[in-house]
Amino acid sequence: MYRNYLKRMIEFIVAFISFFLFSPLFLIVFCCLTVANSGKPFFYQVRPGLNGKLFRIVKFKTMNDKTDQSGNLLPDKERLTKIGEFVRKTSLDEMPQLINVLKGDMSLIGPRPLLPEYLKLYNIEQRKRHLVKPGITGWAQVNGRNTISWSEKFKYDVWYVENLSFFLDLKIIFLTIKKVIVSEGINTAGQATTQVFNGEN
Numbered sequence: 001m002y003r004n005y006l007k008r009m010i011e012f013i014v015a016f017i018s019f020f021l022f023s024p025l026f027l028i029v030f031c032c033l034t035v036a037n038s039g040k041p042f043f044y045q046v047r048p049g050l051n052g053k054l055f056r057i058v059k060f061k062t063m064n065d066k067t068d069q070s071g072n073l074l075p076d077k078e079r080l081t082k083i084g085e086f087v088r089k090t091s092l093d094e095m096p097q098l099i100n101v102l103k104g105d106m107s108l109i110g111p112r113p114l115l116p117e118y119l120k121l122y123n124i125e126q127r128k129r130h131l132v133k134p135g136i137t138g139w140a141q142v143n144g145r146n147t148i149s150w151s152e153k154f155k156y157d158v159w160y161v162e163n164l165s166f167f168l169d170l171k172i173i174f175l176t177i178k179k180v181i182v183s184e185g186i187n188t189a190g191q192a193t194t195q196v197f198n199g200e201n
Contacts, residue, residue, distance in 0.1 A: 002166045003132075011108045015101040022095065029060055029092050036081045037061050042096060047113035050133045055105040057113055060084075060093040091180045097136045109169045110135030111157035114197070121199035122154075129157035132164060139168075142175035150197045 019026070033041035043061040046054050062084030066074050073079065080088070087093045100106040106113065113134035122129075140148070140156035148156075160168070 003164050006166070007107065007164075007169070008104075011101060014108060015098045019098045019102070025092070026095055029087060029095070032083050033060055033062075033087070036083045037064055040065075043093075046116055047134065048116050048119055048130060049105055049113060050130065052119055052130050054116060055100070057105075058096040058099055060087055060096055062088045062093050094136050101136065105133070107133040107135045109137055109172050111138050111160065112141065118197050121197060125158060126154045128161050129154060131161050137172060137176040139172060142172055142179055145179070150195075 030041050040061055043059045043063075044056055045059075047057045049055045062081065063076060063079035064081055064084075066079055068074055084093075097106060101108055110132050111129040111134055138157065139160035140153040143156050144152065
């Protein structure tokens with residue numbers, strides 16, 4: 001009952017209320033990033049959702065588009081702006097994904113949506129992470145986020161899919177709030193963003 005019906009209804013209501021309550025903060029971040037990123041406050045990217053169906057995710061843009069002399073983008077760490085670093089550290093970059101939740105592309109809680117090119121790299125067990133909608137936060141995020149290996153992340157994702165419940169979602173919400181407050185596991189050690197998944201188990 002919860003997995004198939006109540007989860008969507010509850011998360012829609014929570015996302016709607018959250019978007020309304022945090023709209024002043026949303027506007028402040030929007031304005032700051034508009035200035036920092038030359039009029040581009042949002043980052044859009046295609047990601048796989050439920051059953052691998054592609055959708056367009058929206059986040060606040062934390063990195064600029066500076067390139068080297070050959071026209072190639074500079075490394076992520078060099079493109080991360082000061083305001084972007086703060087927005088990412090406080091997880092405010094995830095806020096626009098409430099729009100994805102309201103649209104039905106995402107859940108508040110579920111495995112994080114990764115890159116489409118990873119779909120062909122998953123083994124049979126790892127593919128189970130797409131049996132539910134991806135989430136803004138999830139079981140892997142509250143158990144290490146970007147500081148754990150891909151193998152560990154996928155194990156946490158599949159465990160969540162197999163044990164999804166109202167009380168587990170509630171636990172993840174409270175643990176997420178704790179993680180955001182203490183800014184744990186934002187980046188992989190020495191990296192501005194998480195490392196690329198290459199198909200290793």
